[in-house]
Amino acid sequence: MNGADSADGRAAGGAHEEGIARERGPEHVHDHSVDRGVDRGVDRGVDRTSGSSGEPPAEPLLDVRDVAVHFPIRRGLVLDRTIGHVFAVDGVSLRIGRGETYGLVGESGCGKSTLGRAILRLEKPTAGQVFFDGRDIAPLKGEELRTMRRRFQMVFQDPMSSLDPRQSVQSLLTEGMKAHGLTRGAAADGKRLRELVDAVGLPAAALRRYPHEFSGGQRQRIGIARALCVEPDLIVADEPVSALDVSVQAQVLNLLERLQAELGLTYLVIAHDLAVVRHVSDRVGVMYLGGLVEEAPSQALYDEPLHPYTRALLSAIPVPDPELEDRRERILLTGDLPSPAAPPPGCRFHTRCPWRQPERCDTERPQLRVVEGTVPGHRVACHYAEEIRSGALRPHRVEPAVAEDVLGPGAVPDQPGSVTEILGR
Amino acid sequence: MTGSKGAPLLQVRDLRVAFRRRGEPETVAVDGVSFDVAAGQVVGLVGESGCGKSVTSMAIMRLLPQRGVHITGSVKLDGEELLTLSDARMRERRGRDLSMVFQDPLSSLNPVIPIGLQITEVLRRHRGMDKEKAREAAVELLDRVGIPDPRRRITAYPHQLSGGMRQRVMIAIALACAPRLLIADEPTTALDVTIQAQILELLKEMVAETGAALIMITHDLGVVAGLCETVNVLYAGRIVERAQRHRLFGTPRHPYTHGLLRSIPRLDAPAGEALEAIPGSVVDNVPWTHACAFAPRCHRSVERCLEVTPAGETTGGRLLRCHNPVPASAE
């Protein structure tokens, strides 16, 4: 994805593709369902990763296996009673190779940010494993976790709120170096800091200044420099440009690409904007209501979206081209995202799916699988992907269902994306 | 664009809005904006935060505070000057003749009043309906904006609805009195793309159905591309380019419009295409007084750009404010 010489990037990506078609091995089969809190008798089984995983790298830097993050919903004045769970992330497996950019898209409430935080261990996964460079970081805690943090860093959505307003840029950047014993004396550190701000396109004078003295784009550069100061391998960027002005977004995206080419970074880019994700990513995973519904090399996802949700998502994104806009056929989804506290049984998308078929879609949760005749590495979690692809199944009308009806009004936070805040975690 | 003749529905001339805070220099948010909206027309105002697009709409609606704000110019609706209208008369026209949909429906709806009541209130005040009639009309409106089971939903409070549903309610309220002009200020920015598509579709339908004119204010070029007949691109409080949408997106002439279109990742772009970023940010702007505000960030700027304010020139239906525009190769 390195913008300057993308041909090389593609070639490197291609190298990953070899040795991948082999079986994932028995260690990947997990033994029990992760949903301890569920007793509704509904099949909420986590997607057991299908045998042949296709495209994903054989020796990934990051190997996420069946990760689930469930937040308890508590009620009660005196004694907190758990009255349910928000199934923010409910069984996601993905692999990211070294130097690769993996894009994670989905709408608010789909769990993409929570997954990112679980990978960074800012949230403890309820179940599953997160192998980072071969080591499971999910059970780590205390000092062991803290020292491990050097290797995976985060770039936040809002550069203003993610920078401590009372620290100068210099102290923001030195802090991480100090925390991991990377300081090498005043002179060497000074040089390193100047290199850092220079790498993100800021003058050395920026070091003395405070976050509020910068514009949004410059602040995001500082945020990136802070992530880089500890020389990480993986950077999880959660909506890195969505808080920025349109004219500034490209600067930051180009910067991220350049840094990846120069430093050999691995990225997990989380965004709601499929255009941004497609632009930066080698591979893209589409999330809906806590699970991955489709995963594919980014161009393949755009060329041939297999999952009905991906199709709807792609068709919903406005393109700044009137000719195209006039010609486009939109797949308009009806209704809202169901509450992640009461996800629908079977396929999570069946309540809004224009291709939904009776019985199977309502009861059996589809697993990610390869569809015959598609690009290697293209996997989709849909029972009828072949029929939809061939056109044998036609979309039909869907009566809108309203999310709040399930648990009664007010029982579930309105915007599941911010559930963590609402629950005060 | 429908070539509607005669006086336009809305005529904005040389609108200037300046904010004055004690002890601080005046900040000019809108710096001489002029545009027309014909009856039933959909007009886009596009620009990034701080370009003055929202302030323009607030000035048209007369929703800006009176203290510390200095507004000059003219805003005429049906030939009647709005800026000098009495507060009482303006209140009457707001809601009845022109209404507005905001970005954040949660904060623009009253959280402690059921949505039905918020609609009937408008109907009773502006259309003099009695309680029963207003209630029926409210149910009908909610149904029209695509809210399932409106008869039951009418007693719901705003927080019990999803973001998309709330925005539908806002549109229902805005359309309650069949206004002739609807201003939508980033109506879909807080929503997810699939919901955004629903709301845009709804707006399109509603405008077509009621014949209301629509001013769409957004930062998203994609949104205007499919919706607006005429698009105004704002930069630092002035319209830098205006054209019919096919021409604007097909052959953007102003370096800012041109640069914006090249700097956003596009779904339909070939893979691996690098983005051409516009350098700097709005803080690099110079005042319009003796220069082009965009000049410091512009890759086509010449000496003149920092010496003389470019005038807005209209040629062939396109307004352009630039000394050295991008060549119109395709025109």
Added chain:
Amino acid sequence: MTTTWAQRRKDRIDDLAGGRSLTSEALRRLRRDPVALTGGVIIGLFVLVAAFAPLLAPHGPAETFPQLQQDLRPGNIPGPTAGFPLGSDQLGRDFLSRMILASQQTLLVGVLATLIGLAVGIVIGTVAGAFGGWVDTLLMRITDVLLAIPSLLLAISVAALAASPSQTTVIIAVAIVGVPIFARLLRGSMLAQRNSDHVVAATALGVKRPAVVLRHMLPNAIGPVIVQATLTLATAILDAAALSFLGLGDADPGRAEWGLMLAQAQTYLDVRPALAFLPAFAIIAVALGFTLLGESLREALDPKGRR
């Protein structure tokens, strides 16, 4: 042109040689605020008088003067005469000297009590806000109990518990009144900080927990508490005066203290109202000074005022 732009940008960044921290911006705003200036002048005067009280006061606090005492009768307390600009008090002491010297006591009690309350409150609030869980619950229930009692009543009870009334018991009593206010306030803003992006960012960076709490959470959470402290200082002065007024302070009759003076003067209100009015006015003026400063400090620290 691009070089010009880059140059311009560089110039602008170099412009601000040191960079301005939020604190220095707040101070700058404060200096321009007339309300803050008024408060500052009042407090400044008060502190100056207190600091130089022994030099400013012509006489000692307990010194009695025969020339004043000779005119003392029921129904008459001598007013201003030569050498005694404010006249005599009810025992024939120089009223001016007592007024001046009392400022020391008031400052001592008010500031000390507030500082002690602040210190304890900050510790409790930090611990509760940073740890959460049962520690938080326990500490907050205790502060809730303290908050439920009206502040003056609480101070009276604490002071009354002491074996003998003294200056120290007044300070401790007034300090205890402040503790739950500071602790609750700090805990609340610490909790808000805990979920803030920049704290998560520091954690993600691998910064050690104590450093996250002390470097990132506390400095950003403490603003409202500092504002509250200036406001509490005003009430602390009033509370301390009230305690002395009620006879729960130091009983030493020779000691000059505005609250005590006010208390003792009440019997002579009809004879020489100035004996009560002047200490009362002084107390109100100082409390007002701190309130004004506190209010404008609140405004200066308000995040909405930031760019």
